[in-house]
Amino acid sequence: GNSVTQMEGPVTLSEEAFLTINCTYTATGYPSLFWYVQYPGEGLQLLLKATKADDKGSNKGFEATYRKETTSFHLEKGSVQVSDSAVYFCALSDPIQGAQKLVFGQGTRLTINP
């Protein structure tokens, strides 16, 4: 079945450091890929998405590129801020199994120290 594997956390960085959170996936079809962020006590917020190979999603300084050859969708940011501290989830939806159904990774907790 479909699955998403994320880099183990927690991740702790200093402000202005470069961030990478790795995400790889297994899917039967050609999935859409997403990154969501969850702040304490809140639901998920869509951070960015990509619907086909080589697409780059970007938002709020975060970027991720859909790499079909390596089945990856790594999240990057050039200079993190304390306000980026949250849990980040990589997810996919596969039209073969129903585009409506998101399959999530286990989440990566990110802490940014001032």
Added chain:
Amino acid sequence: KAGVTQTPRYLIKTRGQQVTLSCSPISGHRSVSWYQQTPGQGLQFLFEYFSETQRNKGNFPGRFSGRQFSNSRSEMNVSTLELGDSALYLCASSLGRTREDYGYTFGSGTRLTVV
């Protein structure tokens, strides 16, 4: 515009009881999905409704059910509650028509505690 609204925010129920959670999607969104979030299992898909019809269902027992009304509001029901049903239940909405529509907007969730 208003986001996805889930009520109530918190619930405490006793084993064996049943519970109903409510979700109001963003205006114009016809797809509503439900997810369960627990520390052990992470985020798991429960079901999705589009125009009052269930389009997809996850691997949960029949105690978990849902429905969608003509105004796209959705409810989920859990009967015969078990301790393991304690979780954050998240509702998400989208336009739901094409692949490009997907990228859900989530509500803040209902925190259910079963004692």
